[in-house]
């Protein structure tokens with residue numbers, strides 16, 4: 001069965017000017033991102049992972065080449081259209097959580113829904129409550145971000161990213177600031193929503209996060225060096241299956257960084 005492409009890049013290049021020279025960070029990336037996948041971007045520090053995520057999601061502009069979304073090159077969108085795309089079509093989760101400090105957990109999730117205008121306010125309220133329940137933080141409904149743990153705040157950030165039902169959820173090191181247990185809880189949630197059909201693209205250094213992927217892409221010096229496809233990760237995976245998957249990913253990563 002042919003899989004649907006959500007985003008694709010053609011000859012994507014990104015350079016930054018620094019101290020009179022050009023730093024060529026992305027060097028001609030041709031890539032398709034598929035619907036339903038849990039796509040992982042890996043690579044050494046500085047290989048261009050976050051820059052690729054920013055260019056794919058319209059948070060930054062390519063220097064050359066195209067980023068195609070629904071047949072249109074978003075690199076050519078004006079600021080207004082890019083903002084609309086980021087708010088309406090994509091969702092974002094970052095290592096730094098950035099909840100609005102004077103809004104409670106429910107409001108942090110619901111407000112982007114009111115702004116998204118895809119649903120009426122009562123519909124947004126209902127959906128925000130559903131998402132808080134799904135993320136296991138309904139009890140923290142009325143608490144301010146300063147009154148919850150890092151893991152709870154990241155779960156609220158995931159709920160917020162999902163409120164407008166994004167075509168693609170981008171996650172940049174979402175567990176980078178969390179301890180092992182809360183990282184696992186957050187990864188379990190991302191796995192669960194991916195198993196329900198949500199397309200996810202995640203940048204990570206962490207192999208325990210990468211094993212969640214159905215496709216892992218390895219960047220080196222701003223180019224795709226290789227990729228690995230894996231069967232979808234099941235939420236009730238046994239320890240044995242996890243270890244064998246981890247071994248496969250580790251062996252592949254060693255071959256990439258050889």
Ligand SMILES: Nc1ncnc2c1ncn2[C@@H]1O[C@H](COP(=O)(O)OP(=O)(O)OP(=O)(O)O)[C@@H](O)[C@H]1O
Nearest residue numbers: 016018023025043044045046047048049050051052
């Ligand atoms: N806004 C910017 N201005 C100038 N240079 C930048 C900018 N953003 C990134 N860079 C440079 O681009 C290169 C790639 O950065 P990027 O953050 O994409 O790498 P990364 O693979 O995500 O790294 P890490 O794993 O360390 O987060 C680095 O050399 C970085 O210094």
